Amino acid sequence: MKTRVRWPRAAMPTMAIVVGLLAACSTPSTSPAGAGTRAAASAGATSSAGAGYGTGACAPAGGAATPVLEFADAFADCLDPGKAYTATVTTSEGTVVVQLDTARTPIAANNFVNLARSGYFDGTVLFRTEARTGIVQGGSPHTQNNRDPGPGYTIPDEGLPFSTADYAPGVIAMANSGPDSGGGQFFFLSRAAGSYLGDPGAIGDSAGSYVVFGRTTEGLDVLQAISDLESSPGSGAPIRPVTIESVTIAES
Numbered sequence: 001m002k003t004r005v006r007w008p009r010a011a012m013p014t015m016a017i018v019v020g021l022l023a024a025c026s027t028p029s030t031s032p033a034g035a036g037t038r039a040a041a042s043a044g045a046t047s048s049a050g051a052g053y054g055t056g057a058c059a060p061a062g063g064a065a066t067p068v069l070e071f072a073d074a075f076a077d078c079l080d081p082g083k084a085y086t087a088t089v090t091t092s093e094g095t096v097v098v099q100l101d102t103a104r105t106p107i108a109a110n111n112f113v114n115l116a117r118s119g120y121f122d123g124t125v126l127f128r129t130e131a132r133t134g135i136v137q138g139g140s141p142h143t144q145n146n147r148d149p150g151p152g153y154t155i156p157d158e159g160l161p162f163s164t165a166d167y168a169p170g171v172i173a174m175a176n177s178g179p180d181s182g183g184g185q186f187f188f189l190s191r192a193a194g195s196y197l198g199d200p201g202a203i204g205d206s207a208g209s210y211v212v213f214g215r216t217t218e219g220l221d222v223l224q225a226i227s228d229l230e231s232s233p234g235s236g237a238p239i240r241p242v243t244i245e246s247v248t249i250a251e252s
Contacts, residue, residue: 052107052156053077059117063248067119069141074153075114079106083251085113087214091126092243093226096188096219098172101212104159108174108182108213111155115184116247120151126242131230134191136223137175138244139184146175150183157182161208164198170216170223173197182211190223 054074079085079102089096100109115121125144128137140148157180167173171189174182187210189197196202197210216223229238 051077052158053110054153054155056114056153059114061117061249061251064118067122067141069118069120069151071118071152074155075110077106077110078114079110080251085109086217086250086252087112087116088246088248088250089121089219090245090247091222091226092241092245093229094219094222096222097217098214099217100214105211105213107155107158108211111182112172112186112213113249115151116249120184121244121247124244126226126238126244128187128236129227129230129238129242130236131228131233132191132193133196134169134189134194134224134227135187135236136190136226137185137187139175139186141184146185148185150185153183154180155182156180157209157211159211162198162210162212163208164195166208166212167195167197167210168192168215169194170220171212172214172216174211174213176210179209188216188223190220190227 053076056071056073056075058076058078059068081102085100085102087098087100089098100112102109120141121139124138124141126136126138127140127145128135130136137146140146142148155174157176162173167189169189169191171194172186173189175185175187176182198208200207226238226242229240229242231237231239
């Protein structure tokens, strides 16, 4: 199963590598060295599946002692509705701070917070960089590419549809392989050209389907520098590895 971000029709590469937003494959893969355990669902947890949440235990607010890469179910609703949540993404190229949108996309924000606190993103690479569109994609701890099997669950889409204006520079959104298929992979947009993701004339029915769950408040220049590392036009790959060193969550 793949998580895709589609190319605009007018700019589709002739090579058959990517037709869309990169995808997460369901094929199992060996975890990186030191990556860890599988988290079970909460004992006796009450399912809130009707609201789109799972029964998985909330990750420790201070972060997991050992990275957790696989989960028995999506997370329960772990966020305090009276608080704001920010994510500080420290990369080998600099730091990006993101304000998460807990109003329009609470499930995606909750998912990202808990994966970050589980150490899911630590030590992973940002494997897709596109200078023209500004796409910077990551969230694949098992394979470090778009064929990652994900965290073991998917979350439903929310807040749809998103417009061209929603896909503005600095946003962070879920990659997907179709409806309700989000998991661990995400992408940033660093440039205005990424607005094509909300344009049906550019990418058809998938336009507006990538759930935007936050916006960059610091470090847009870092994202632009990362997207500019594309090794050659249309390759979608950085000229050198770009690593997420950590993602830390603050609530206020």
